Amino acid sequence: MHEPELAVRCRGLVKRYADVTAVDGLDLDVRRGECFGLLGPNGAGKTTTVEILEGLLEPTSGEVEILGRRWKTDEAWLRQQLGVSLQETFLPERLTVREILALFRSLFERGRDVDSAIDLVALREKEHARYAALSGGQRQRLAVACALVGEPKLLFLDEPTTGLDPQSRRMLWEVVLAFKKQGGSVVLTTHYMDEAERLCDRVGVVDHGKMIALGTPKELIDSLGGSQIVEITLATDAEETLAAVAAALRSAPGVQHARAQVGRVVLTVTELHVALPAVLAELRTRGQDLTNLSTHHATLEDVFVTLTGRALRE
Amino acid sequence: MSESRTTRLSAIRQIALMRLRLFYREPGAMFWTFGFPLVLSFVLGIAFRSRGPEPVVVAVEAPADVPLARAEQAHAILSAGTDVVARRMSPPDAEIALRTGKVSLVVVPTSTGYAYRFDPTRPDSRLARAVTDNLLQRADGRTDTFQPELRTVTARGARYIDFLVPGLIGFGLMSTGLWGIGFSLAEMRTKKLLKRLMATPMRRTDFLFAFLVVRAVLLLTELPPLLLFAHFVFDVRIAGSLVSLVLIALLGGLTFAVMGLLLASRAENPQVVSGLINVASFPMYLCSGVFFSSSKFPDVMQPFIRALPLTALNDALRAVMIEGASLVSVGRELAICAAWGLGCFALALRLFKWR
Numbered sequence: 001m002h003e004p005e006l007a008v009r010c011r012g013l014v015k016r017y018a019d020v021t022a023v024d025g026l027d028l029d030v031r032r033g034e035c036f037g038l039l040g041p042n043g044a045g046k047t048t049t050v051e052i053l054e055g056l057l058e059p060t061s062g063e064v065e066i067l068g069r070r071w072k073t074d075e076a077w078l079r080q081q082l083g084v085s086l087q088e089t090f091l092p093e094r095l096t097v098r099e100i101l102a103l104f105r106s107l108f109e110r111g112r113d114v115d116s117a118i119d120l121v122a123l124r125e126k127e128h129a130r131y132a133a134l135s136g137g138q139r140q141r142l143a144v145a146c147a148l149v150g151e152p153k154l155l156f157l158d159e160p161t162t163g164l165d166p167q168s169r170r171m172l173w174e175v176v177l178a179f180k181k182q183g184g185s186v187v188l189t190t191h192y193m194d195e196a197e198r199l200c201d202r203v204g205v206v207d208h209g210k211m212i213a214l215g216t217p218k219e220l221i222d223s224l225g226g227s228q229i230v231e232i233t234l235a236t237d238a239e240e241t242l243a244a245v246a247a248a249l250r251s252a253p254g255v256q257h258a259r260a261q262v263g264r265v266v267l268t269v270t271e272l273h274v275a276l277p278a279v280l281a282e283l284r285t286r287g288q289d290l291t292n293l294s295t296h297h298a299t300l301e302d303v304f305v306t307l308t309g310r311a312l313r314e
Numbered sequence: 315m316s317e318s319r320t321t322r323l324s325a326i327r328q329i330a331l332m333r334l335r336l337f338y339r340e341p342g343a344m345f346w347t348f349g350f351p352l353v354l355s356f357v358l359g360i361a362f363r364s365r366g367p368e369p370v371v372v373a374v375e376a377p378a379d380v381p382l383a384r385a386e387q388a389h390a391i392l393s394a395g396t397d398v399v400a401r402r403m404s405p406p407d408a409e410i411a412l413r414t415g416k417v418s419l420v421v422v423p424t425s426t427g428y429a430y431r432f433d434p435t436r437p438d439s440r441l442a443r444a445v446t447d448n449l450l451q452r453a454d455g456r457t458d459t460f461q462p463e464l465r466t467v468t469a470r471g472a473r474y475i476d477f478l479v480p481g482l483i484g485f486g487l488m489s490t491g492l493w494g495i496g497f498s499l500a501e502m503r504t505k506k507l508l509k510r511l512m513a514t515p516m517r518r519t520d521f522l523f524a525f526l527v528v529r530a531v532l533l534l535t536e537l538p539p540l541l542l543f544a545h546f547v548f549d550v551r552i553a554g555s556l557v558s559l560v561l562i563a564l565l566g567g568l569t570f571a572v573m574g575l576l577l578a579s580r581a582e583n584p585q586v587v588s589g590l591i592n593v594a595s596f597p598m599y600l601c602s603g604v605f606f607s608s609s610k611f612p613d614v615m616q617p618f619i620r621a622l623p624l625t626a627l628n629d630a631l632r633a634v635m636i637e638g639a640s641l642v643s644v645g646r647e648l649a650i651c652a653a654w655g656l657g658c659f660a661l662a663l664r665l666f667k668w669r
Contacts, residue, residue: 054513055513056509056512056513056669057669076515079513079514079515080515082513084510084513084514086506086509086510088506089505089506089507089510090505090506090507091507091510092332092336092507094335094336094339095332095335095336099332099335102328103328103329103332104514106321106324106325106327106328107321107325107511107514107515107516108514108515109318109515146510150514150515
């Protein structure tokens with residue numbers, strides 16, 4: 001059979017509830033073998049989008065094709081091909097890791113055996129421990145194992161590492177990268193920029209139910225027009241002063257963008273060694289005392305803040 | 315195709331195993347299912363145990379305007395046999411004793427005979443009046459026109475415990491069905507487990523089927539402890555066939571399981587479903603003849619009470635256990651149960667929120 005090129009194709013996706021539009025005309029293509037990240041703050045519509053793609057929610061309007069098929073006509077087939085980890089699932093507390101995996105394995109026609117699923121997420125030591133006794137990281141690893149036990153072609157992970165310790169996060173990243181290496185496609189949502197940069201081939205930034213930017217992490221960062229971010233804190237935090245300083249710095253050499261934020265001014269610069277002396281000189285002539293200055297390489301976080309004026313985790 | 319059939323069987327098996335494990339790993343559920351009916355039957359069986367025939371207790375007043383000898387005479391007549399315990403009392407004491415139920419009747423000697431003071435709405439008072447009057451009339455010279463031949467029987471199955479045990483079985487089937495199914499489904503929905511399972515290829519029918527199978531299996535394990543306990547402690551026998559009893563229990567148990575499914579079909583959390591289960595089960599708990607006969611309610615209520623599934627189930631269980639009835643003779647009751655079961659199932663399938 002001809003294998004479609006896209007793992008996910010959706011056009012004009014809209015999901016309206018009585019008083020709120022959660023998804024507002026979203027287009028999305030995920031290629032086969034790609035890991036696609038949906039980024040956005042809480043309430044941006046990431047989970048709603050993913051649950052529509054997973055066939056768990058009906059869209060108000062719009063088209064969805066998963067692996068070239070539609071939920072209405074091919075649900076039974078699609079369910080066999082998909083691995084899903086919801087944002088929040090409490091598996092039965094009084095069942096053991098092994099029992100839970102055996103349950104999920106039994107629901108699929110094909111899949112990996114329970115032992116290999118246990119080893120995949122390194123839960124061998126906890127094989128006979130009840131779900132109630134697992135740590136947050138172990139629970140999340142089990143949830144991902146449940147999603148992988150049917151050997152899916154496409155994996156959906158909704159905020160897989162939210163609230164986890166660094167070690168568990170890295171462990172889960174390895175699992176996702178290994179899945180991708182074997183040809184699997186992944187759609188994940190996250191509000192961790194480092195996670196998106198580490199795992200995703202492409203990311204889409206979602207805000208208020210719309211896709212506001214799309215590309216590889218590098219493309220998005222480059223779109224800022226500079227690769228360094230400079231943050232300045234002044235002795236005063238009066239809004240008008242900060243706005244005036246930002247406006248003045250916009251024309252300084254090497255500066256691409258300048259914005260006043262609460263308590264500080266944020267600059268996007270191309271060449272730090274050119275921009276910094278100019279910025280300091282401008283502050284001196286304006287008689288503003290610098291209390292703090294920091295620089296870092298631009299990240300997806302900066303992309304998001306530049307696009308929306310808000311931090312991702314607000 | 316055969317691959318998919320094996321998958322479905324193993325899926326049903328795994329879902330059923332999940333239900334069983336969650337049940338036996340929950341100590342509370344074990345107690346309410348197995349321990350509670352035993353405790354209840356033991357306590358109620360002791361409280362309402364049958365005793366030998368008890369004498370009626372009456373007071374004999376000694377009013378000031380009648381010679382004391384008349385009261386003494388009445389006291390002697392009444393105390394001669396074993397049917398009556400007679401106590402001499404002053405009028406005020408007798409008044410209090412009657413009001414507080416310590417005596418059932420007060421005998422007041424008058425110049426021409428006796429007056430009886432009693433409350434005719436009290437069964438014990440009416441009995442005391444008949445017995446006392448009989449003794450006093452005979453002593454005064456009344457002769458019986460014939461001597462009745464007394465044929466006393468002790469009917470097995472007529473004791474309160476014989477009435478109670480089938481009621482407790484019905485009650486248990488209702489509680490475990492409603493709570494076991496309804497509560498756990500609502501909990502699965504709250505915890506998004508239902509949604510998570512819907513994201514797998516699991517078939518809804520397999521899921522429900524596994525739930526009902528587990529309910530049927532558990533129900534078969536619930537019956538023996540109570541029946542054996544009642545048999546060995548209170549000598550409660552099953553007059554009819556055990557197979558009929560088990561089949562009726564299965565039908566009743568599944569009816570209530572399906573009702574639990576309906577009550578949990580929309581509820582977003584266990585609190586809502588608890589409320590619904592209480593609302594649904596309380597009228598049946600009171601009216602359907604668990605602890606006392608449903609015939610005690612007024613005639614206007616009877617058609618409604620008869621139509622309740624627990625009334626039908628209890629009536630059928632009692633008919634088989636006490637009267638030895640056949641399945642055919644309780645066909646009407648079984649049809650009522652089945653109708654409830656099918657109705658609830660159809661409605662639950664329409665209303666059930668899976669995601």
